[in-house]
Amino acid sequence: MRKTSAVLASLSLAVLALTGCTAAGSDSSLTCDRGDGSTEIRDAVTIDGEVGSAPDVSVFSPLHLKKSTFADATVGDGRTIVDDNQAIVAEISIFSGETGKQVFATSYDESKGQVSTAGYWATQSPGLATVFECATAGSRIVVGLTPDDFGANNLEGFGLAADDNVVFVIDVVDVFLSRAEGALQFNDAKGMPTVVRASDGTPGVIIPDSAAPEKQVEQTLIKGEGEEVAARQVPLLNVMAVGWDDKKVVTSTWGQGPTGDLSSAPTVAEAIVGKTVGSQILVVTPAGDSGPAVAYVVDILGAVTAPTQ
Numbered sequence: 001m002r003k004t005s006a007v008l009a010s011l012s013l014a015v016l017a018l019t020g021c022t023a024a025g026s027d028s029s030l031t032c033d034r035g036d037g038s039t040e041i042r043d044a045v046t047i048d049g050e051v052g053s054a055p056d057v058s059v060f061s062p063l064h065l066k067k068s069t070f071a072d073a074t075v076g077d078g079r080t081i082v083d084d085n086q087a088i089v090a091e092i093s094i095f096s097g098e099t100g101k102q103v104f105a106t107s108y109d110e111s112k113g114q115v116s117t118a119g120y121w122a123t124q125s126p127g128l129a130t131v132f133e134c135a136t137a138g139s140r141i142v143v144g145l146t147p148d149d150f151g152a153n154n155l156e157g158f159g160l161a162a163d164d165n166v167v168f169v170i171d172v173v174d175v176f177l178s179r180a181e182g183a184l185q186f187n188d189a190k191g192m193p194t195v196v197r198a199s200d201g202t203p204g205v206i207i208p209d210s211a212a213p214e215k216q217v218e219q220t221l222i223k224g225e226g227e228e229v230a231a232r233q234v235p236l237l238n239v240m241a242v243g244w245d246d247k248k249v250v251t252s253t254w255g256q257g258p259t260g261d262l263s264s265a266p267t268v269a270e271a272i273v274g275k276t277v278g279s280q281i282l283v284v285t286p287a288g289d290s291g292p293a294v295a296y297v298v299d300i301l302g303a304v305t306a307p308t309q
Contacts, residue, residue: 032080032134037071041144041167047073051140051171054108055093063097065165068127068149076138079175083200084119085257087176087236087301088132094158097144097165103158108171115176115236115304117257125150128168137175143168176236176258176302180280182224193242193295195221195282202254203280203297205242212244212293217284218271221297224278229303231273234260236302241265244284244293258301268296277302 044063048056051074081088094104106114118132127149131141147155150166160166179201191213194206229235236258241250253259262269268283275281283296 034134038069041069042071052173059100061100063165068145070143073142074140076136078137083178086178087258089173091171093169095167139172141170180222180299182222182278187219207247219282222280224276226277233303238299240297242295
């Protein structure tokens with residue numbers, strides 16, 4: 001592979017591989033209209049091969065575009081991307097519009113699949129900002145970007161001419177949940193925080209005026225229908241932590257993209273093992289050597305394992 005630009009070289013939000021631990025179907029309360037896409041770019045590229053495997057691509061070059069455009073070559077029937085911060089697994093190939101030659105490709109290896117977000121890809125190339133909107137898992141998207149939308153640094157990094165149009169073939173291999181999804185659970189534990197939710201699932205945590213519990217307390221607020229998270233897996237989570245005493249948000253991943261890192265709260269990480277994907281749990285950790293009491297609201301959006309090398 002040629003030298004890549006600094007922004008495209010990283011290629012992932014986290015180096016994680018999909019293991020299929022996700023709830024089935026799309027986020028039930030959310031709708032999305034993808035539209036028909038562009039016949040211009042669809043007619044300019046032929047693609048053979050199954051979604052998720054390295055495609056056989058022919059570009060009718062030289063390709064000249066007045067504006068960036070995209071279309072679905074294949075429409076999948078999996079979960080819909082409804083949020084720029086929603087975790088996805090995507091395989092990507094890039095081609096020169098001038099010569100038709102491939103200049104980059106991801107591994108197309110399920111054991112090395114990269115977890116990213118649509119928002120992440122937009123930071124890598126501005127022309128990708130709307131490409132993932134309302135796309136579904138199992139889809140193959142063909143994209144044509146003008147030099148300005150691909151970015152001058154990227155053109156230089158891939159050894160392309162400053163006026164070269166660029167073709168992306170993007171396989172949306174999987175899409176994870178954007179929020180907890182399942183059955184609301186009844187909890188009668190007194191003195192625990194109350195959790196309310198905005199329309200997009202963002203939680204609000206109301207801490208009671210009573211003293212924090214002296215031992216860790218856990219509640220399942222929403223029970224998802226996905227697989228149970230195994231100890232060997234890394235969960236994909238949205239997390240909000242609120243201090244019990246000052247009632248202030250300590251940290252939140254909402255609006256930033258999911259995390260798999262709960263190293264700062266190991267007992268909370270332990271509480272997630274055995275819970276089902278789609279669940280929302282509340283964990284209150286008592287005051288101690290690690291600091292003051294904290295209430296954690298955790299949405300379990302999926303689970304993955306570290307990839308093979």
